[in-house]
Amino acid sequence: MFRSRIAILGGIFALLFLIVFCRLTCIQIVRGSELEGKAVEARIRKQPLPARRGRIVDRLGTPLAYDVPGFDLFCQVGYFIRGTALGSLAGLSNIFDARGSTSEDPRYCFPRKELLPLKITNINAIRSTEIRESAKDAMQSLLSCLPRREFALFSGEGAAGSGTTLGEFIGPDLSPELLARVEDRKKDRNLWTQAAILLTAVRRTSLAGVLSDPSVALDTVLRIRGEEVSALPGSRLRNEARSRLACLLGVERDLVDEIVRKYPAESVAIRALGTLDDARERMMEECRATVNQLSRIAKVSGRELSELVLVLDRVWFRADLRVRSRVGEYLTTNGDAATPRGLSTEWAARDVDYPFRRERLFKSIPYDAVLTVFSEAIPGLVVEQRSRREIRSASDLQLIGWTGAPDEARIVKNKARLSELKTRAERGDLPLLSRSEMMRLEERGLAAGDSVGSQGLERTFEEQLRGRRGYRFVLRDRSGRCIEVLEERPAVQGEDLALTVDVRLQDLAVKALDERKGAVVILGAGTGEVLCLASSPGFDLDSFRQNFDALQADERKPLLHRAVRIPGGYFPGSTFKVVLAVAGLEEGIITDRSTFQCGGSLRPGSTHTYKCLGTHGTIALHRAMARSCNVYFYRLGEKLGPEKIKHWAEVFGFGQKTGIGVYEDAGEILSPTGRRWGIGDTWHLSIGQKNITVTPLQVAQMMSVIAQGGELVQPRLVPRSASSNRSLPDRIPLGISRRTLTLVQKALEEVVETGTASSRGLMRYRAAGKTGTAEVGPDRIDSTWFVGYAPAEAPKVVVTVFLESTPGGTGETVVPIAREMFEAYFSSLRQGE
Amino acid sequence: MAFFQKTQSLERNGGPWGYESTWVGRFFQPGILQRLDFLILGTTAVLMIIGALFIGSASLSDLTPGESGLPSRQLQWIGLSVVVFLVVVLVPYIRLVRWSLVFYLGLLLILAYTMFFGEMKNNSRRWLPLVAGFGLQPSELAKPVLILVLAWILRYRHRPDSPRGLVIPLLMTGVPALLVAAQPDLATALLFFPIPLALSFVAGARMRSYFFVALVCLVALPPTYFFGLRDYQRDRIKEFVVPKDSDRMGGRYQVEQSMIMIGSGGFWGKGLGQGPQNRLDYLPERQTDFIFSVIGEEWGFVGCASVLLLFLLLVVSCLGVALRVREPCGRLIAVGVATSIAIPVFVNTAMTLGAAPTTGVPLPFLSYGGSSLLTHIMGIGLVMNVNLRRVPVLARGDFES
Known part of the structure; x- marks a missing residue:
């Protein structure tokens, strides 16, 4: 009996292995190519490269309207979801603190001064390919403003070996004091950490209310009871709430867990921080400091405080999507009656998006801010070159017109048509004529983020002025960050429009x-x-x-x-x-x-x-x-x-x-x-x-x-x-x-x-x-x-x-x-x- | 205490091994090397080497270049496990069985201690920090202890073919399992149970008892699901049964990525350290629970099948030892070790292939982590031990009274 039973047991084990073996065959041999396709799709992404518009010049060649290289600051939502947001925000604070040092110049048109301390070795050492490439773009476009200087000369072997800074390369007449200032500003890195915490608190109340009176937000936080936290739907949401509370109160997550478990009917904040007065006082203190610092950042970044907070809020909103989608699910099944405080259907019903995307934080950030992003390679923050239309003088505007964001409906229509053509192309029944239409749509079709002539000559000669979009195949990681550029076709600048006007x-x-x-x-x-x-x-x-x-x-x-x-x-x-x-x-x-x-x-x-x-x-x-x-x-x-x-x-x-x-x-x-x-x-x-x-x-x-x-x-x-x-x-x-x-x-x-x-x-x-x-x-x-x-x-x-x-x-x-x-x-x- | 007297008297009268009169003779018996099972040893060693290789490969990341320290740490663990292996081999297993009740009680104490004072990680207390950043999961160490104590009970204390059948072994397993489940670590706790079931089966439990246990489980399942489980555990089971596309960053995400990795390996794989999904950090936790996915991507079907065959070979050789050995305790130990390897291998690989729910069960010998490695090395040590000391036993049949 013993031997036969061992044999039976061996048979059972062999059966289990056979199951795994079959599954392995199914996945690797049968579905292998399909899954390989999925893998490629996940890691390789085609990114469009926006083209510069052509210039509009008068009969003597004086530029009336022209694109200047501008740099937009994007954040990658994936990073914020993964919880490194605080570090990134700390990086942000550096950017805008550095910005404060040169805020006198309102236009930053050709501020070569700020890029002077950079060496080509610095740029080559930047780890992220994407940031490195943008840095090179920036230097190149700056150098091209200077007479008879070639970027190749600077980035060539001689300069790379000797560690010449851009400043030395260009000449001795400009001072390198900026880097010292940037160094100074690095000290208060935790500023944005606090800002982030405040914003977390704000999540439960209205933003404006907090800015005018932080105590409103505080009261809400102070009132959160343990049972409310445990009543949240879904473990993930509960965990999220506990982490938020811990972060907000500045205490250990374990302590919050314990309070929630042991004292369900009491306020978590008060339990964690002592008496009501203590808790209120301590949190008020933090909030006041944070609001002050936020205002400071708002001031140096030249933006309204409310605007700044709203932008950040949007980022945090993205980070919250996961939680929100859960809440939304819960609310639709259970109705509003069971809504936990501070969570509304409207709040939850906003679109849920995959974290592989970027959110624009600011348009046209100053060059010293670009420098900070480049030199520190702050995770989750990406600078992209997006040209900005400059105009010679306002008196030309009535004639030349201006550019603006394209019509939403046209973008959607283009997108729909393009994807339709693409699916047909994949199926292989795309006539040659439509193929050229697809090319045209890909290169010139309107997409979100484009600017398009909306008035005057900009509008009439749109076709001529608009360039052809390039693209770039990039290898990217789990959170969508570009690791390497695999293939690139640069964008083609639009044609210049020469006017007869003098x-x-x-x-x-x-x-x-x-x-x-x-x-x-x-x-x-x-x-x-x-x-x-x-x-x-x-x-x-x-x-x-x-x-x-x-x-x-x-x-x-x-x-x-x-x-x-x-x-x-x-x-x-x-x-x-x-x-x-x-x-x-x-x-x-x-x-x-x-x-x-x-x-x-x-x-x-x-x-x-x-x-x-x-x-x-x-x-x-x-x-x-x-x-x-x-x-x-x-x-x-x-x-x-x-x-x-x-x-x-x-x-x-x-x-x-x-x-x-x-x-x-x-x-x-x-x-x-x-x-x-x-x-x-x-x-x-x-x-x-x-x-x-x-x-x-x-x-x-x-x-x-x-x-x-x-x-x-x-x-x-x-x-x-x-x-x-x-x-x-x-x-x-x-x-x-x-x-x-x-x-x-x-x-x-x-x-x-x-x-x-x-x-x-x-x-x-x-x-x-x-x-x-x-x-x-x-x-x-x-x-x-x-x-x-x-x-x-x-x-x-x-x-x-x-x-x-x-x-x-x-x-x-x-x-x-x-x-x-x-x-x-x-x-x-x-x-x- | 009859058992103790019995075995002690055996020893005093010259012991089952006549050459035990000297201290050295107690440990090194003549012909010991001839009896080493090189198949088991070799298979284990190959698996551990593959594990170390792939832990190294999984630490290669294009995102954060530089030393991660995991491979060298795993090598340290392998070194430690060789020492543990020697200790387990050298002490005659009969002694270990004799002291198993003490081990068992100690285990319960440690588990209880861990429950209250263990290190908090990912919302549960599973870890006991030891020196220099090395930590142990007592729940893993429970397996060899359980094998020993169950062998002892089934051999000397309890008749598995009695009407009460499986109750005693299951209860003995249930106590530590409860402690582990309370950490909470349900998956590890559940993986204790195949051991008593297999041991009792081999020891001659009635099939009726098994049907009875199955019936009880069926009846108890729904209430347990709704009242006994924590939310995240329920979520995971739900995710496995009804996968949701929207939840792409959760547990389902891992399984999806794991399947993509294994599938994209194809027949030959991308080569060691060459897997793009691996290097781009698409699958979190791939050094530990999802090491099989890395093997799948980089060594392809050939590698995965070889690893599975190695495991099968290991399990079959353990069962072979059980067949060759005449002493009941030794047999049970060999069967228990075979079970404690086969079941986690199945659960882990099935999970990485998307055929089982996401659980934190490591792949024996391959996954990064000292506790799991030590546990399974102890198991291999026990089997070697049994194989070395083939005690002559006078009995009418295999397990007959």
């Missing part, structure tokens, strides 16, 4: 407008190139960045580009008489000799008087234009009729968008169809008062027709080659006879020589032009215009100056600005551009 004219125009509401448009005659497209009033960058809503609400509408947008509708005034003159001559209604009788006013009925600027008597086209005689053009308009006027206005490009490439208004020309229309309306239309609205750009376009020989040239902001695929032909011959043009040109020269624009020395530039004043009410001057070109015999440039609601005659307001523009243009020509 910043000197642009700046001068803005200065000349002097915050009055108005616009200046300068076109190259014959080419249609926009040399200047300025609008006023402007705004400064600070208020743009911080007070955008206020800017939008401002009733002076500074965000509006007045050269192309018409907030209420601008009337062209007497400048429209140019169109009338051409129309009259071309339709054969008048010749240069035909005259009308001006009696100073017209009075069709008893109600309204249609005035002229003076009593001109018998007047022909030439003098009517120079003196801007209204009655002449009333009569001309009357003979033409509103339909003809409208036709000719449209021929000159009014009522349609010019297609310049920024968001613009088309303007409107009214006509009698379907409307009550009297003779007075025709008269108004004839002299550009009422019934027609235009933009300054359209007026400039009209004048350039006269200036360069009867062709409508589309104004353009980018040179011809760059803006190729326009459906409109950019040059339309209007079929205006040579004779008509000469007549009108002579009349316009007369305006400058003897007429309404003669007083301000425009003659010096042999200019021709027309002034205009649109009156809306009896005493309110709505808009004043000057539009002209020079030199009269071979026009090079068309200048349009427009001012809104500015008192004073055209001679005092717009003509001097025009003169300045001509002066600037011709003097820059003399300098040979």
